[in-house]
Amino acid sequence: MVAVKELSIPAVKIIVLSKHNDERGFFSEAYNKRCFSNAGIDIDFVQDNHAFSAKKGTVRGLHFQIPPFAQDKLIRVVSGSILDVVVDLRTGSSTYGQHVSTLLCARGGNQILVPVGFAHGMVTLEPDTEILYKVSNYYSPSHDRGVLWNDPELAIDWGVSGADAHLSKKDKNQPRLSELPAYFTRSGEE
Numbered sequence: 001m002v003a004v005k006e007l008s009i010p011a012v013k014i015i016v017l018s019k020h021n022d023e024r025g026f027f028s029e030a031y032n033k034r035c036f037s038n039a040g041i042d043i044d045f046v047q048d049n050h051a052f053s054a055k056k057g058t059v060r061g062l063h064f065q066i067p068p069f070a071q072d073k074l075i076r077v078v079s080g081s082i083l084d085v086v087v088d089l090r091t092g093s094s095t096y097g098q099h100v101s102t103l104l105c106a107r108g109g110n111q112i113l114v115p116v117g118f119a120h121g122m123v124t125l126e127p128d129t130e131i132l133y134k135v136s137n138y139y140s141p142s143h144d145r146g147v148l149w150n151d152p153e154l155a156i157d158w159g160v161s162g163a164d165a166h167l168s169k170k171d172k173n174q175p176r177l178s179e180l181p182a183y184f185t186r187s188g189e190e
């Protein structure tokens, strides 16, 4: 069973999976194509990614791939916890430049669905945090783009200052929102 909750930007969804608890712990189907399809999520995922962050305060993002390699992403945490952040990049969208952020943790088991047209990022809230995520298009370095995580225009509360955040060199030097071309249109908006 899959339950889907919409966030304040409706195209971004939280997926709540059934958990079978017993004296050993729990069992959960992390992904079941048929159940997702019955819940209205019919996405052909082609790649699974696994990322480990050793330090609390590690920021990855904000990332997206541009067409024809744009990606939907289905993210879950398998160790530790994160604040997950999703920014609307769809030109003409009533929520363009706005974001949603949500806590995800290994024990909670919830997943977030990040559709095409959105930038995605996360900050780890604990050391040794691992995420697994599915993507609907293959990695293409030449289509890989980003937007600056702490761009003042985005006004994202990451809970960590620039001085304390751990970032890749690439992510320290991403462009600001105002510098991005119009990569996506609102056509996919619900």
Ligand SMILES: Cc1cn([C@H]2C[C@H](O)[C@@H](COP(=O)(O)OP(=O)(O)O[C@H]3O[C@@H](C)C(=O)[C@@H](O)[C@H]3O)O2)c(=O)[nH]c1=O
Pocket: 049, 051, 060, 061, 062, 063, 064, 073, 120, 121, 122, 139, 168, 170
């Ligand atoms: C994303 C990706 C990276 N790589 C390689 C490129 C590079 O050498 C190394 C690390 O890449 P990055 O620094 O881009 O990794 P990372 O910063 O973890 O990038 C990820 O961030 C999160 C927020 C997302 O939303 C993902 O889509 C992805 O962009 O891994 C792949 O081989 N395949 C992939 O799919």
